[in-house]
Amino acid sequence: MKYLCLLLCLLGMPALAQGVNVKSGEHGPFTRLVFTYSEPVDWVLGRSAQGYALRLKGPSRVYDLSDVYRRITRDRLRSIWVDPVSNDLLLGVDCACHAIPFELGPTVLVIDIRDGPPPTGSSFELSLEEGSPLAPLQAAERKRPRRSNRVQPVYDWLAHPTAAAGHNALAPDSLADDLRLKEFRAMLIAEVGRGATQGVVEVAVPEERMPQEPSGAPNQEEPNNARAALDALPGIDISTDRTAAPDVTVVGANCPEPTDMASAAPPEGEDAVTLLAQARANVLTEFDIPDPTQVTQAVDTYLYFGLGAEARWMLDSFLPVGQSDPLRRSISFLVDGAPLPDNPFEGMQNCDSAAALWALLAADDRAPLAFVNGAAVSRSFLAMPAELRAALGPDIARRLLASGDAANAEVVRQAFARATSEENPAVGLLAATQALQAGDPAAAEAALPQDAQGENALTRLLTLVEARFQQRKAVDGKDLEALEAFAFEHGDGPLRPQLDRALAHAAALGGDYAAAFGHAGQDLALERDVWMLLAETGTETPLLTFAVGLDATQRAALPSSIRGKIAERLLAAGLPNAATEWVQSDDPDSDIAARIALANGDSRGALRMLSRLVPEVDPDLLATAYIASGEFGAAANAYRTAGNVAQAARLERWGGNWAAPSGPEAEDADVWETVADYATSKPDDPATPVLQSGQARLEVSASTRQAIADLLAATPLPERPDGAAPDL
Numbered sequence: 066m067k068y069l070c071l072l073l074c075l076l077g078m079p080a081l082a083q084g085v086n087v088k089s090g091e092h093g094p095f096t097r098l099v100f101t102y103s104e105p106v107d108w109v110l111g112r113s114a115q116g117y118a119l120r121l122k123g124p125s126r127v128y129d130l131s132d133v134y135r136r137i138t139r140d141r142l143r144s145i146w147v148d149p150v151s152n153d154l155l156l157g158v159d160c161a162c163h164a165i166p167f168e169l170g171p172t173v174l175v176i177d178i179r180d181g182p183p184p185t186g187s188s189f190e191l192s193l194e195e196g197s198p199l200a201p202l203q204a205a206e207r208k209r210p211r212r213s214n215r216v217q218p219v220y221d222w223l224a225h226p227t228a229a230a231g232h233n234a235l236a237p238d239s240l241a242d243d244l245r246l247k248e249f250r251a252m253l254i255a256e257v258g259r260g261a262t263q264g265v266v267e268v269a270v271p272e273e274r275m276p277q278e279p280s281g282a283p284n285q286e287e288p289n290n291a292r293a294a295l296d297a298l299p300g301i302d303i304s305t306d307r308t309a310a311p312d313v314t315v316v317g318a319n320c321p322e323p324t325d326m327a328s329a330a331p332p333e334g335e336d337a338v339t340l341l342a343q344a345r346a347n348v349l350t351e352f353d354i355p356d357p358t359q360v361t362q363a364v365d366t367y368l369y370f371g372l373g374a375e376a377r378w379m380l381d382s383f384l385p386v387g388q389s390d391p392l393r394r395s396i397s398f399l400v401d402g403a404p405l406p407d408n409p410f411e412g413m414q415n416c417d418s419a420a421a422l423w424a425l426l427a428a429d430d431r432a433p434l435a436f437v438n439g440a441a442v443s444r445s446f447l448a449m450p451a452e453l454r455a456a457l458g459p460d461i462a463r464r465l466l467a468s469g470d471a472a473n474a475e476v477v478r479q480a481f482a483r484a485t486s487e488e489n490p491a492v493g494l495l496a497a498t499q500a501l502q503a504g505d506p507a508a509a510e511a512a513l514p515q516d517a518q519g520e521n522a523l524t525r526l527l528t529l530v531e532a533r534f535q536q537r538k539a540v541d542g543k544d545l546e547a548l549e550a551f552a553f554e555h556g557d558g559p560l561r562p563q564l565d566r567a568l569a570h571a572a573a574l575g576g577d578y579a580a581a582f583g584h585a586g587q588d589l590a591l592e593r594d595v596w597m598l599l600a601e602t603g604t605e606t607p608l609l610t611f612a613v614g615l616d617a618t619q620r621a622a623l624p625s626s627i628r629g630k631i632a633e634r635l636l637a638a639g640l641p642n643a644a645t646e647w648v649q650s651d652d653p654d655s656d657i658a659a660r661i662a663l664a665n666g667d668s669r670g671a672l673r674m675l676s677r678l679v680p681e682v683d684p685d686l687l688a689t690a691y692i693a694s695g696e697f698g699a700a701a702n703a704y705r706t707a708g709n710v711a712q713a714a715r716l717e718r719w720g721g722n723w724a725a726p727s728g729p730e731a732e733d734a735d736v737w738e739t740v741a742d743y744a745t746s747k748p749d750d751p752a753t754p755v756l757q758s759g760q761a762r763l764e765v766s767a768s769t770r771q772a773i774a775d776l777l778a779a780t781p782l783p784e785r786p787d788g789a790a791p792d793l
């Protein structure tokens with residue numbers, strides 16, 4: 066009989082309900098429920114009248130719902146219970162949310178209640194009973210308690226008159242003699258006097274004072290230094306202004322108080338685990354009611370140790386409904402290095418508190434921030450623990466450098482270096498960034514670490530390419546490949562503009578200008594950098610490929626400095642016609658335009674362009690333009706104005722002025738004067754006999770021939786570019 070009972074019990078055990086462990090958690094935009102079953106189950110999730118319903122096939126399960134609301138609020142999941150008839154698990158959802166279930170394993174089911182409308186065509190929005198789609202859930206209206214019309218009994222103190230005062234009671238006139246009033250008056254005078262001494266209370270003294278009666282006691286002598294005070298000048302009152310200037314933001318609003326942000330460090334002497342445990346234990350008071358003050362202190366403790374996600378969980382779980390702490394919530398994102406949903410610190414970078422530091426970190430790093438209170442930033446940074454200084458130091462220092470505050474950036478860098486090890490690659494990266502900011506790209510490249518990994522490796526590559534770009538040096542092929550791999554990994558993320566800039570510069574420095582222009586895309590500033598590199602370091606092949614025949618609109622969009630450099634390169638390559646397209650009449654640099662005009666044979670146009678540069682015009686170029694126009698005298702005047710007397714005399718001879726002085730410093734001065742005398746000799750006198758005149762002409766001819774030979778011997782022949790002997 067005993068074995069029969071045991072057998073019956075064993076046969077009935079599969080029919081017993083199986084327990085299901087239910088865990089919950091808040092994760093920002095969604096609430097998560099995790100169901101752990103003892104074996105794989107066949108489940109269906111659908112809509113119900115209250116929200117959603119979870120139905121399982123097979124025997125009924127017992128859900129352990131005791132810990133569901135220990136970690137989550139009722140903002141999304143208003144209620145959760147099991148239908149006693151259908152054994153369905155019902156989820157009462159009280160928000161504009163939708164549920165997304167998925168399996169985390171054969172025995173683990175996860176249901177996320179996410180904010181916002183459900184995906185289009187979601188099968189989980191179908192009614193579990195009818196199979197028809199239902200309207201998306203909406204947030205329910207918060208019901209307010211109705212005001213009661215019932216008259217509550219009110220205590221009427223007039224209905225219970227007190228007994229009449231006896232004849233021993235003090236009259237109003239005798240209150241001045243009461244001892245307690247005298248003590249209160251003395252205490253009040255003493256406290257007001259102490260406050261006036263400390264500067265807290267300002268005492269207004271009557272202008273007209275009653276004359277004091279002379280005392281009968283003789284005056285005691287005082288030492289010379291008994292009153293070490295300065296007498297006020299007539300009409301000037303000596304006082305100390307104890308009112309500090311108001312701490313306001315850049316838009317005029319009041320800066321937050323220090324107590325509105327993460328407070329100072331917790332007491333020393335305890336380790337982090339103990340301090341966090343104590344802060345967490347003090348949050349709930351009697352009857353498990355959160356104390357807002359203790360919640361704030363716990364959040365500050367979490368933030369002090371850099372636990373931003375835990376601080377946000379504390380704010381979401383224990384702050385009363387309708388109460389928020391936007392500053393601490395934003396700080397929790399900043400200490401985690403996560404993007405901010407919104408920025409409550411906007412415009413607070415000039416505050417004289419820790420708000421300046423958090424505003425600097427919260428600002429968009431793509432543009433430098435103005436009006437940054439660097440002293441407040443460095444002071445607040447030094448008050449942080451070593452772990453936070455090691456985590457936030459590089460970013461703060463780089464942002465201070467971008468704002469132009471190199472002094473406080475150096476303070477932050479030194480504090481960061483003390484808070485971390487010397488082998489930390491971020492130390493070298495920060496030093497390289499400072500060197501780049503100071504205009505020393507070679508020192509920046511030398512300071513870069515060689516063993517950087519992860520995000521530090523990407524920062525190293527970006528800094529290396531920037532240093533090479535400033536030095537106009539090519540980037541190694543392996544670095545370019547690593548940069549392309551990072552660009553593929555990050556996709557269109559927030560670092561895409563920096564990666565495109567580095568890729569465009571690296572490709573242009575390597576001579577691949579087609580890839581450089583492709584990386585530049587629609588970024589006009591980056592496209593100008595590529596054109597500048599092409600003009601300065603590009604070979605003739607890419608220069609002719611991209612510069613010749615470019616659209617006029619694209620050429621006009623480039624700065625005049627870049628257009629002038631490309632025009633100069635094209636002129637040097639022997640393409641003056643192509644160079645003409647790259648200059649405009651209103652360009653401030655008319656020098657290159659004049660040289661292009663001379664190369665094209667337009668000497669008059671060159672003179673018009675050079676006339677706008679007077680008196681800073683290049684005398685050699687101006688003289689060349691005059692020579693091309695055949696105006697040798699004007700060319701000589703240009704050289705003479707510049708102090709080049711020899712060239713001026715040479716050009717005057719070109720113009721037929723053979724007797725022009727060449728200056729005492731010229732070695733061939735006498736030879737030229739001799740030839741000039743023969744060239745400008747007067748005609749013979751008709752009265753001279755014929756034989757005598759002919760003999761004189763023969764002598765002059767021989768002397769002229771000898772003078773010309775001496776002149777040719779004194780004049781050096783120009784050298785040929787190939788080094789060969791000059792043609793005679």
